[in-house]
Amino acid sequence: MLTLIEKIIFVLLALISAGFTVHGFKTIIDSVRRGRPAPELKNVPASLLRAGVMVLLQQTIFKARKVLSAIHLGLFFGLITYAFVNLVDVLEGFIPGFDLVYGGRNFAFTFLPAGVINAFNLIADVMSGALLFSITVMMARRFIVKDKRLTYRDNVMLNPKILAGGQAKDSLTVGVFVIMHVAARLLGQAFRLTDGADPFMPIASFLSNIFGASQTGIHVAWWVSIGWVLYILPYITRSKHTHFTVGPVNLGLAKQNPRGLLDPAVPAGTKLDPGAKFLHDLSWKRVLDSYACVQCNRCQDVCPANFYGRPLSPSALEVNKRYLIKEATFGSHPDRLLLPLTETVISAEAVWSCTTCHACVSICPVGNEPMADIIDIRRRLLIDGGEIDSGVQNALQSLATNGNWMSKGKRLRGRWAKEMEFPVKNATEEPVENLWFVGDTASFDERVVPNTKMVARIFQQAGFDFGIMYQNENNAGNDVRRVGEEGLFEQLVEQNLQSFGKAQFKQIVTTDPHSFNTLKNEYPQFGGKFEVKHYTAVMAKLFEEGKLTVKNPLSGYKVTYHDPCYLGRYNGGFSAPRRILQMLGVEFNEMPRNCENSFCCGAGGGQIWMGKVAPGERPAENRIKEALTTFEKNPNDKKQLFIVTCPKDMIMYSDAVKTTGNEGKIEVRDLIQLIAEAVGVEMPLEAEAVAS
Ligand code: SF4
Ligand code: SF4
Structure with a gap:
């Protein structure tokens, strides 16, 4: 189809385009190689293959924005189809008689069955329509509807080029490319239909009725369609659309370690400074x-x-x-x-x-x-001595001297246990089956201690052999590490490992998801390899083994449940709390944001230590509103409860109920309080104070 001079021009342009594209990818590789070593990845080919399948099935984008993700399918599969279509178009341009139209006839590769050609034409035609539809929706979303989700808050730091509209320009360039490229290709096919409509090219046939056949049109359309590709390939390596190629690779090279295990502050085998400045x-x-x-x-x-x-x-x-x-x-x-x-x-x-x-x-x-x-x-x-919040500073100071963030003397850690009506074993002095790692909030905070005592009473009732480490327990260090205090984290780990060394136990049980996370996922890096369970998993098992039985079904309660980040999203602990709630006989109402999509209470990563409270609606307040809206969908007279399984959540959400003015409408309770009531463990006065 192309003339000789056209072919020469195309080859020259293609070489220039390939040069810029290779240069673009080289800059990416150079920049990436300047980064520090990452934790070693195992079986990379298998990971890349898995990622390829996930991308092909578009699994990862459907985690959110379902409708937009469905529309994105048109773009994704359309562009994949077009990779083949473009190849065929280049062949059509260069090989005389290679013309895949007119009911499957072609004059170059006569061995190709008509059915194959017709199928190709049909797929190319339909995918052209899908591409045009999807890109139009995406462009309308950005430029006409101006979807706020594509913008940033005014107080977020942004590169001057972004502030000057760099992302919008990028989107416009690629959007215009897709529209021009696809529209030109469709027109080119329409111009070829000299024998009338082709049932396997419905859109091109429709256009052919309007524009008719044209040899000049075929050449112009070919150059607009394929010429654009020569421009866009190097452009992609320099724009946000690099994700077309790098995204699937990145997914294949994603972290393989457990979510709850942070990468080391200093890459293994190096003596680099910890963390990142540049x-x-x-x-x-x-x-x-x-x-x-x-x-x-x-x-x-x-x-x-x-x-x-x-x-x-x-x-x-x-x-x-x-x-x-x-x-x-x-x-x-x-x-x-x-x-x-x-x-x-x-x-x-x-x-x-x-x-x-x-x-x-x-x-x-x-x-x-x-x-x-x-x-x-x-x-x-x-x-580097950067400025940090005074509350965080105080917490870190206390952690370094007292082993807890609450400025309490070490000896006070086990005070709650000494107040119990039965002896609580000291696991560092006598063997126990289960070492209960209580955590700071559950050990010291007066609002949470009653729940801690309830856990002990229920363990006792179930015949669950347990002990605690009293003053030998230190903060597990999860949040210390997330604040960035690696040295203090290692100190706490060492102290706890020494205490564990004095104790004899089969497994560790913890009531605190934060402690649970680091004990389970990070202590093994320091030699502390233990079976670690969150109390919800333990309680579910005690029920399932018949060691705990529901004496008082709680059908008068209407509850919802908040998945704590460090139990749920980090460690997949979604099922046990829900199984328990079902066994207790409550009416369970799931909030829209649940399990993997649970919304954080706002306390983690050291936020609970912050001295300064920022203005605005706090995440915990928003979550309480979400719970109430969920309850409203199913109105009845039952008592409405917001159930938590993390001591920090108890504090965050009890405060949020007050600050949102919802006292009397909803109560925050730890799951343990419901279990206590259902199995007939007497609720002490101080616990009633927490619950009301
Ligand atoms: S990091 Fe980038 S690709 Fe990932 S969710 Fe955020 S904006 Fe999307
Ligand atoms: S608060 Fe949560 S979502 Fe936001 S940046 Fe931190 S980890 Fe990510």
């Missing part, structure tokens, strides 16, 4: 994250800190990283890579706003880990 202090994998980022803001949608009006957007962090690399690589600011990350990609205030809830990582369709960057930045800020 972009290339991040591991290579997290430099790659910025290229993989779709810039979809799904992570921002689920971020409790962003909801609370804090200047944190996990998505802006990734996008800023990308723009920083771009201006250093292709722009005139290579020096900006020498500026601290807190001046280029995320403000220090935003860094200290993260609750480490993992929601951003869990929702990300391409396996990005913005939260891990934040923790690395905290690690270095602490070492």
Whole structure:
């Protein structure tokens, strides 16, 4: 079809395009290789294959925004189809007689059955329509409807190029490309239909009725369609659309360690400074994250800190990283890579706003880990003497001297146990089957101690052999590590490991999801390999084995349940609390955000220690409203309860009920309080005070 001169021009342009594309990918590889070593990945080919299948099935994008994700299918499969279509179009341009129209006839490859050609034409035609529809919706969303989810809060740090509309320009360029490319291809097919309509090309046939056949039209349409590809390929390597290629690879190289195990502050086998100050202090994998980022803001949608009006957007962090690399690589600011990350990609205030809830990582369709960057930045800020909140400072001070964040003397840790009506074994002095790691809040906070006593009474009633470590227990260090205080974390781990060394036990049980997480996932790195259970799993088993029985079914209660981040999203502990609630006979109402999509209470990652309280609706307040809205869908006279299984949640949500003025409408209770009532463990006066 193409003339000789056209073929020569095309080959020259294709070579130039390939050169720029290869250069683009080379800059990506160079930049990624400058990152620090990441934890070793095992069986990478299998991981990449798995990721390829997930991407092909579009599994990861359907975690949120179902309707938009469905529309995105048209784009995704349309572009895949077009990779083949473009190849065929190039062949049509270069091989005389290779013309796959007219009811399956072609003059070059006569061995091709007509059915194959017709099927190809039908798929190409239908996918062209799907592509045009999807891209039109996406463009309308950004430029006409101006979906707020694609924007950032005013207080979020953004690269000047983003503020100047860089992302919108990117989207416009690629949107216009897709429309021009597909429309030109459809028109080109329409111009070929000299013999009339082809039933296997309904859209092209429709256009042919309007425009008729045209040899010049075929050439112009071919050049518009394929010429655009030569421009867009190198452009993709320099724009946010790099995610087309890097996203699936990034997903295949995503973290393999358990979610609850942080990467080390200093990469294994190196003597580098801990944490990250500059972009290339991040591991290579997290430099790659910025290229993989779709810039979809799904992570921002689920971020409790962003909801609370804090200047944190996990998505802006990734996008800023990308723009920083771009201006250093292709722009005139290579020096900006020498500026601290807190001046280029995320403000220090935003860094200290993260609750480490993992929601951003869990929702990300391409396996990005913005939260891990934040923790690395905290690690270095602490070492460099950066300014930190006075409340956090006090908590860390107390943890270093007392082993707890509540400024309590070590000996007071076991005071609640000494007040019990039966002796609570000291596991460091006599063997026990179950070592109960109580945690700071459950040991010291007067609002939570009654629940702690109830756990002990229920264990006692079930004949569950347990002991605690009294003053030998120290804070497990989960939140200390997430604040970035790696040295103090290691000190606490060492102290606890020494205490465990004095004790004889089969497994550890804990009432605190934060302790549960680090004991289960991080202590093994320091030699502490134990079976660790959260109390909900233990209680569910006691019921299922008949060691606990429901004497008083709780059918008068209407409850909802909040999944704590460190039990649920981090460790998959979704089922046991729900099984228990079912056994207790309550009316259970699930909130819309549950299990993997649970909304953080706002306390984690050291936020509960913060001295300064920011204005705005707190995540816990929003969650209480969500519970009440859920209850409203099923109105009746039953007592409405908000059930938690984390001591910090007890505090956060009890406060939120008060500050939202909902006392009397909903009560916050630990699951243990319901279990106590159902199995007939006497509720002490102090517990009633908590419950009311
Ligand atoms: S971990 Fe949670 S709070 Fe932190 S950035 Fe991610 S979503 Fe936001
Ligand atoms: S980090 Fe992931 S979820 Fe967030 S904007 Fe990028 S691709 Fe989307």
